[in-house]
Amino acid sequence: MTEAGQEDTILIWGAGAIGGILGAYWARAGHPVLLVDIDAAHVAACNETGLHIEGPVEEFIQAVPAATPDQVKGTFRRVVLAVKAQATEAAMKMLLPHLADDGYILSAQNGLNEHLIAELAGPQRTMGAFVNYGSDWQGPGRILFGNRGAVVVGEIDGSIRDRTREMFDLLKVFEPDAVLTENIWSYLWGKLGYGAQLFATALTPDSMSANFADPDRVPVLIELGREVMKVAKAENIPPRGFNGFDPAAYSDTAGDAEARASIAALAAFTSKTAKTHSGIWRDLAVRKRRTEVDPQIGIIVTIAAKHGLDVPVLARLVELIHEIEDGKRPQSKDTFMELDKVLRGTAAA
Ligand SMILES: NC(=O)C1=CN([C@@H]2O[C@H](COP(=O)(O)OP(=O)(O)OC[C@H]3O[C@@H](n4cnc5c(N)ncnc54)[C@H](OP(=O)(O)O)[C@@H]3O)[C@@H](O)[C@H]2O)C=CC1
């Protein structure tokens, strides 16, 4: 599909909601891009009719070359990995033969995938990113761009290199307010806090905003933020805020008023998107597939245990998501309120 020697083409591995948007914007701006996805129908649609970006942010159709993994030839200097976290290892095995020795992989994912990428590709070939824009893969060749959101790039060792500035400039093509950081882990841990809250919203059929606005659910949402921030502190990471999520509001020195204000800000931010529900909700309710709960939330429980910390609400959240995945529980407010029982110490042993 792509000839050897085309090292400057940006390879986007995983061309769904997040990768597809990046690819469409970069291609429109004249950057050479190749989308790679295991969904053959999506690849065919991108090649035949172009990628349709839909929704309130911008609507356009962009021609972008696309390939399935087996069709990719040659090596590339810049690879963006945008698969779900649980697909990282399999995708890495497919893409590593195509990564130039002096190239890098940018993780445009939720979670701490940069650790696994660094293990497999080497820390020198790993770059971190935090993305909080909202998008949904709708079907072959169609992606909803629901809302703009924070976009941050940084090296995993905190250095700022020519390649980091180059990627920063590329991200600004797509998101003018993108940020270049010397501490990408701060943002990734901030997103883990927000991510835990989003996983809880996916226990119900309700929108993200309706969950954040429900007074019954606020204590649990606050506690999830607090548990994640406690673990971040033990890891010596000072989490950064974005788009209504204020990590300081969940610290051990903050009171309920600060935490409630952050939840209200999240209710407001999530009310202004065409992507009304999280990707987790979508995996469960629409795509009927397993979620990223183990690499995103399970990993926090594991890290907490290493520090001797108790995170019972996070641990129960992992169980409840698995029970929904396994068809043992519905997405309902009752399921959400199982977390409240843990918080109040009234859960059955
Ligand atoms: N969507 C959003 O609004 C946001 C998502 N994120 C994060 O971004 C990451 C990507 O999520 P998102 O774009 O939503 O996910 P999508 O499922 O929309 O896109 C991922 C794409 O990668 C494909 N894929 C899976 N395995 C491989 C592989 N081995 N090689 C090539 N392609 C593969 C998938 O195919 P198939 O579906 O057939 O498996 C799918 O088309 C996740 O970590 C998510 O949490 C972060 C912020 C916002």
Ligand SMILES: CC(C)(CO)C(=O)C(=O)O
């Ligand atoms: C923050 C959000 C909701 C995208 O905006 C997300 O990360 C998700 O869908 O999981």
